Amino acid sequence: MILSTISSTNTFAKELLSKNEPVLDGTVIMAEEQTAGRGQKSNTWLSEPGKNLTFSIILDTAFLPINRQFLLNQSISLGILDALESGFGLSTWIKWPNDIYFGDYKIGGILIENLIMGNKHKNSIIGIGLNINQKQFPAELHRASSLTLLTGKEFSIKEVLKTVLSGILQRLIQLESQDTFYLEQDYRRNLLGWEQLRYFRQGDRTFQGIIKDVRPGGELCILVDGKEEEFDLQDLFFIF
Numbered sequence: 001m002i003l004s005t006i007s008s009t010n011t012f013a014k015e016l017l018s019k020n021e022p023v024l025d026g027t028v029i030m031a032e033e034q035t036a037g038r039g040q041k042s043n044t045w046l047s048e049p050g051k052n053l054t055f056s057i058i059l060d061t062a063f064l065p066i067n068r069q070f071l072l073n074q075s076i077s078l079g080i081l082d083a084l085e086s087g088f089g090l091s092t093w094i095k096w097p098n099d100i101y102f103g104d105y106k107i108g109g110i111l112i113e114n115l116i117m118g119n120k121h122k123n124s125i126i127g128i129g130l131n132i133n134q135k136q137f138p139a140e141l142h143r144a145s146s147l148t149l150l151t152g153k154e155f156s157i158k159e160v161l162k163t164v165l166s167g168i169l170q171r172l173i174q175l176e177s178q179d180t181f182y183l184e185q186d187y188r189r190n191l192l193g194w195e196q197l198r199y200f201r202q203g204d205r206t207f208q209g210i211i212k213d214v215r216p217g218g219e220l221c222i223l224v225d226g227k228e229e230e231f232d233l234q235d236l237f238f239i240f
Contacts, residue, residue: 053157083167
């Protein structure tokens with residue numbers, strides 16, 4: 001479904017699920033404008049109305065063990081990378097855990113909210129934002145870019161959506177088939193900064209390290225001064 005103006009596609013999706021009425025697995029909710037879009041770590045997702053792609057997917061994820069839920073994150077991230085490569089010739093990266101970057105410029109982000117009943121998954125809501133035709137960004141978003149800035153072309157938002165959904169579908173098929181070895185391997189090799197010496201910040205601490213692994217729970221393993229350290233999803237910031 002395509003909506004003109006709503007607060008957040010993820011919020012709308014949760015409201016749909018809360019009505020205790022059947023919601024078709026794979027339902028896609030796209031908004032032309034979000035007034036309160038959300039990103040990771042309680043950040044706001046800023047998007048110029050009508051210029052970018054903002055949507056959510058509702059998935060039945062009962063098949064996914066709770067202790068392996070980061071596999072969904074990996075699948076969605078890789079599906080977007082696949083689509084940007086095959087559809088638009090853009091070689092992009094995943095900045096851990098799930099931002100989409102071209103070089104050092106952010107062009108997209110993902111917010112996954114898992115709905116759990118007892119000790120099992122019930123549904124997952126995957127919120128995705130991709131900068132498509134926006135040419136100017138606020139000064140504080142100096143690392144933001146878009147498909148049109150990177151390629152010099154204008155794009156049909158709906159056609160980009162079709163391409164991205166196709167890429168995601170193929171990765172979800174891979175996930176449901178339990179072919180997770182190659183999924184995790186692909187995620188690692190497509191990480192921004194993989195096996196490179198880079199700067200990071202954790203609280204007041206700034207340090208250099210080399211990304212060496214991603215744990216099943218999504219924790220990032222970095223080699224710092226000859227010793228491996230783990231960082232959870234709320235802990236770490238990249239310094240460019």
